[in-house]
Amino acid sequence: MSMIGLLEVFIAFLFFFVFQCFFFHTKSDAGPILKEWPFLRMPPGMLVQLPRIYDWTVEVLEATGLTFSFKGPWCTGTDLLFTADPRNINHILSSNFGNYPKGPEFKKIFDVLGDGILAVDLELWVELRK
Template sequence: MTLVGYFEVCLAVLWFLCHRGFWNYNELVVNWPLFGMLPTLLFNVGRIHDCCTEVSRKTKDGTFRFIGPWFVNMEMLPTVNPANVHHIMSANFQNFPKGPKFRDIFDVLGDGVFNSDGESWKSQRKSTHKLINHPRFHWFMVKTIHEKVERGLIPVLEIVCKNSQVIDLQDLFQRLTFDTTCILVTGYDPGCLSIEFPDVTFSKAMDDAEEAIFMRNGCQKSYGHFKGKWGSAQHKN
């Protein structure tokens, strides 16, 4: 009798979840019971940027509400609306402090402008603006990009076309961006944009860090909260 009861309960829950998913199929992201929109995030973990782009295109103003699992109280308001970004990042930045939690998540960025708040952020932002708005920096940036495209990107594309070689354009332009950024910031050209497509240790380390941050503060944290609450419930029982 107990077995039949468990089977009926499981069947009812399964039907409810399937019905819920079908009913909300036309929503931007399906909001499942208990787990919220996290399953969609997990299913698209290998193409997370494409998934976010697809969702933002379906919104009216590039903003939508992301609801996470109920047991972690996760809610976010992602936006790609230029007006919203300007309001948050420039016009009223003091009203949107990142806080210590943000710095804990992105500790790999140190105490730079991306992690700072208040006077520290103002000071670093002011220094950065002075640098990037200086005429000599503009001249150096144009010169660097022009030389890198002429001596790096174009020769690689010519050889690729000549050999009918298939390449990843995203990887190609990431290498171009990485080389030019290193030259502008440090004065050193790592030379990762070449026909050999060499492995770049630092670039790979940053990619691994981004993936680790996402998994640690999204998926694993949700699992940890769920495990903790489930363990507490079992302990009480």
């Protein structure tokens, strides 16, 4: 077999493997498993689920105890924490609100909201909540 033939076989095998991993990924009894790929980490597994992203997100949260750490591509700073646990929501939005400031970037992005309770931080939030 020539070198070009070997390269063609290798490329075909590579595409077959990627196709198997992404499109024939079955859900186990433990719930949907999101593989962590080198460098890309978790987005490739999520992109496959885009047509049913909301249902898939609920399945992932149920399988992981209502809190899930999503790891974005390496060195992009896009790691996210998803939670639907009522205790976590209460902790973040009510009992320890001061520990989670929105910051100046949030203020710039949501400037259209003005100084309402959804857009303010700390002291002004406490005053508006009263």
